[in-house]
Amino acid sequence: MPDTVADLRRELAHAYRIVANEGILDAFGHISVRHPGNPQRYFLSRSRAPGLVEPADIMEYDLDSNPIVPPTTRPYSERVIHGEIFKARPDVNAVCHHHAPAIMPFAISGVPLQPVFHLGAAMGPYAPFWDSRDEFGDTNLLVVKPEEGASLARALGKHSVVVMRRHGATIVGGDLRELVFRTIYSAKNAEHQLAAHMLGHVSPLTEGEAVMAGGLNLAPGPVSRAFEYWVRRLAEREGRGKSDSAVRAAEAAARRPNPGAAPAVKASGAKTSGAANKAKKSRGKKR
Numbered sequence: 043m044p045d046t047v048a049d050l051r052r053e054l055a056h057a058y059r060i061v062a063n064e065g066i067l068d069a070f071g072h073i074s075v076r077h078p079g080n081p082q083r084y085f086l087s088r089s090r091a092p093g094l095v096e097p098a099d100i101m102e103y104d105l106d107s108n109p110i111v112p113p114t115t116r117p118y119s120e121r122v123i124h125g126e127i128f129k130a131r132p133d134v135n136a137v138c139h140h141h142a143p144a145i146m147p148f149a150i151s152g153v154p155l156q157p158v159f160h161l162g163a164a165m166g167p168y169a170p171f172w173d174s175r176d177e178f179g180d181t182n183l184l185v186v187k188p189e190e191g192a193s194l195a196r197a198l199g200k201h202s203v204v205v206m207r208r209h210g211a212t213i214v215g216g217d218l219r220e221l222v223f224r225t226i227y228s229a230k231n232a233e234h235q236l237a238a239h240m241l242g243h244v245s246p247l248t249e250g251e252a253v254m255a256g257g258l259n260l261a262p263g264p265v266s267r268a269f270e271y272w273v274r275r276l277a278e279r280e281g282r283g284k285s286d287s288a289v290r291a292a293e294a295a296a297r298r299p300n301p302g303a304a305p306a307v308k309a310s311g312a313k314t315s316g317a318a319n320k321a322k323k324s325r326g327k328k329r
């Protein structure tokens with residue numbers, strides 16, 4: 043959890059550029075995060091290509107997707123996707139909407155996206171479809187009216203991914219890091235599912251496997267390991283070195299025995315903390 047709104051703006055802008063660098067977002071698509079101190083508000087960039095988003099681009103909205111400060115720049119027209127999902131899902135604190143090449147064959151054909159390998163289980167056991175035609179007939183395909191966003195949120199239901207017919211997908215997460223992991227690995231899952239389909243029979247994970255593997259993937263250990271990799275790749279792409287503060291922080295987090303806990307307490311003589319105990323217990327389970 044970031045300490046300040048300034049940290050949160052930095053983390054969100056970084057998330058935009060990571061997901062863009064992994065080929066999911068291009069000129070379009072967006073990521074939001076709920077305000078940690080006020081659940082009735084959220085943050086989203088101004089209308090800008092995700093790979094270029096900086097902390098100063100991040101704007102604050104209420105859940106009706108009205109900007110809190112009168113904007114001096116253009117907001118994303120599809121921001122109701124975020125506001126309406128945050129309204130409908132109190133457990134969701136981060137949302138990504140995209141049109142990734144990997145997902146589009148599923149959005150176009152109507153073939154269901156299914157978890158087909160262990161890391162793909164981060165998408166959850168099932169991804170429903172939403173078709174704007176069902177309730178709204180002919181539209182320009184953009185989700186810009188609150189009722190369209192609410193309809194999309196209903197189709198998402200309790201799930202983590204909703205595939206939007208002839209448009210793209212929207213992914214949700216309990217926090218920004220979970221969202222980034224799920225967004226990247228659900229797109230990889232789509233690539234593998236399509237490739238396997240071309241070879242013949244596709245045998246997806248069972249619901250039980252998807253739940254178990256999904257839980258394991260989204261544990262702090264694997265998420266921190268993946269983040270160290272993505273943060274470093276982005277830093278290299280942006281011409282920042284190993285000494286960059288984001289790279290060093292991601293590296294240090296991934297090195298901790300229990301990346302979800304506070305930095306390790308000194309062992310000798312000190313009373314062992316609850317977090318350190320948990321780390322010991324879970325160490326055998328982590329990869």
Ligand SMILES: [Zn+2]
Nearest residue numbers: 120139209210
């Ligand atoms: Zn869109």
